Amino acid sequence: MDNQFLKNIEKKTGVNMKEVFELANSLQHANFKDEKTVRQVIKRVAQIANRKVPKELEDQIVKTIIQNGKQLDFSTIANMLNKK
Numbered sequence: 001m002d003n004q005f006l007k008n009i010e011k012k013t014g015v016n017m018k019e020v021f022e023l024a025n026s027l028q029h030a031n032f033k034d035e036k037t038v039r040q041v042i043k044r045v046a047q048i049a050n051r052k053v054p055k056e057l058e059d060q061i062v063k064t065i066i067q068n069g070k071q072l073d074f075s076t077i078a079n080m081l082n083k084k
Contacts, residue, residue: 019048038062 006017046053
């Protein structure tokens, strides 16, 4: 991907793209049926997005992912965070 394009995204969003790619790589082999793993990913996404996730919202996201078999990716969590 074009380096200048990534720098522009970082500038507009304040999100470090290196961290996003590291997170995406870690999602490839993660066990999303494991509550601890899902909570760690949610906390990492919140940290990268510089957002606080209330315990109630975190519980809702975890339940949705584990019980409903919802696919977990950065976009899914980001959308849930934005619906608060």
